Amino acid sequence: MLSVDKRYRYIYKPVVFVASLTPAAYLAAGAFEIFGLSLGPDPVAHLLHSCGKTALNFLLITLLVTPVRRLTGFTHLLRLRRMLGLFAFFYVVSHFLVYLVFDQVLDLRAVLQDIAKRPYITLGFTALLILIPLAVTSTHKMMRRLGRRWQRLHQLIYVAAILGVWHYYWQVKRDVREPLLYIFMLAVLLGYRIVVRWQARRRVTSKSGSATAPERI
């Protein structure tokens, strides 16, 4: 029977890694039209939309880790969160590259104009920028180097998630049902944390003289 460490290193992480690559593999197969797959009549729009949604999905999954941990006691899920977060970053970058290279055919001026003049793109680009320092500081070494500040920095994931979902909502032409679903899911995941914090704060103030800090989320 393998130890938890070994199970995560040799089984769970590789499985999650491969599973996380399947959306990209699926799109690549469609792009090269193998296995009878295709990206449809508007391949660039399809790629853009798929990468964007997959990025949001991964962002939401990373935000699920803490509530699931606290509610089920599966504390080791935390070990997967970095990989899932980096995949979110991977799909966000892919989404942006599809936009830059295929949709805007590397017209940098047009892209800069879009970022400046189209609010939904300003939001999306800002979300991408926020994820860069998070990706760069995702290593254990960085965690140790930054200490307490790492935690504060990585709370920016909440801002990135809000901007990402808002970007989707403002991008859609008319049928806002799916963006609203994402807004709802994000609201639940963030609302959970707010509630936990309130409860922790109430516990601290009710115990006079207690030195307990609010629990790290």
Next chain:
Amino acid sequence: MSRRAWLAGALAGGAAAALPAARAADAPSQGLKYTLNRQYSVTEKPNSFEDITSYNNFYEFGTDKSDPKANAHTLRPRPWSVTVAGEAEVTGTYHFEDILKLQPLEERIYRFRCVEAWSMVIPWVGFPLGTFLQRFKPTSRAKYVAFTTLFDPQQMPGERDSILEWPYVEGLRMDEAMHPLTLLVVGLYGQVLPNQDGAPLRLIVPWKYGFKGIKSIVKIAFVERQPPTTWNIAAPNEYGFYANVNPHVDHPRWSQATERRIGGGFFSRQATLMFNGYDKEVAGLYRGMDLRRYF
């Protein structure tokens, strides 16, 4: 017995269930007799039949681009009637087959530009709206033409959702309706128009955004005042009455300066042309008009 009489008889006898469940999108279509109108056709290569019939905005059948092809089989384009009403000497309700007999059909290869900033080139088959409308002798009070789509949630399940106000309505100024480019369309690639493209009768106004091309028309009315149009009702700051293709007037949320050409592969972005390339033919209609204000 003529095919039409048989069809009418079979439906009248309630034998509709005995007819093969015609998924009109896939069923072999009847060829139409038409001649190519070279004067009004572009020389660019048209999009494939597959693209034109599988990538559609037709919210009456769902909001995904692939929904109309998947769902439009519930539409019954025959028998079909069109009511002509309003400020005209001649009005009434006409069978679609009788409308078809009124004038010869032309094929016109038009550019098509969606407000979402993608475009196609499509070989429509139809007849000019202007010559059709003149038969009804519109009076001097007819300043606009208003169009209405079928309202029947049984046939068009998307009409059960309130994504847009139903039935879909559109309108043109009288001179736009009379313009030789404005087409009432009954076919595509020489075949009867597939359901998902707006069977059996739709409008095409190639210098305007595609949403002006109202589909599955049941009513055409001559009216005095500018009629309501569905997308303008849904978002008045984003979709105007005129909806002329104009690279200098952006949609509030995205640029209209360029478009993605469907079927153009991965690097298909191209510049959008003023009036979708029909500048020479239609610019005169809008001389002196502030196109930013009247978008």
